[in-house]
Amino acid sequence: AQSVTQPDIHITVSEGASLELRCNYSYGATPYLFWYVQSPGQGLQLLLKYFSGDTLVQGIKGFEAEFKRSQSSFNLRKPSVHWSDAAEYFCAVGDYAAGNKLTFGGGTRVLVKP
């Protein structure tokens, strides 16, 4: 069965600094990978997705993620964090063999210091 691990539960970053969120997955075939963001009290919004092609994926809000098959990783990055990026971030892998179910990691909560 597939699984997703986000090793960092909390990350605190200063506004303007760079951010990297780690995601490791376990999946038996070529994975479909997603990053979602959840602002406090809100639902989840898709930041970006990977399913084939270029391993560096660009998303909304200035985020990007890099797929590394050899490391089973799909880390999310942003060069310069804004206060509005304070949120919880979830990595997920899609199971296309069964209704396109998503398996989520436990999430990383990002705090932004002024």
Place this chain on the structure above:
Amino acid sequence: NAGVTQTPKFQVLKTGQSMTLQCAQDMNHNSMYWYRQDPGMGLRLIYYSASEGTTDKGEVPNGYNVSRLNKREFSLRLESAAPSQTSVYFCASGAGVSYNEQFFGPGTRLTVL
């Protein structure tokens, strides 16, 4: 387009009470999903419906039932609520194609006393 809507937004139940969470989508999606979110555990799939007329168990189905009423609507029922079902519940929908993302509703915060 409203996207994915959920009702109610908040609910408090006593142990043993029943309730139904409603979900509707207006994106003509084939697939719909119910997740629960608990601190530190991400979102876990309760049930899903890959297409109208079908439903399947997810990772944590015990204590829940679902109905895919039509293509737009997918409800989640708690027959006899337990404190362990205190959680935030999210409904999502998707085209059902492997690389297509799921779209999420705003969630229902349920407390079972």
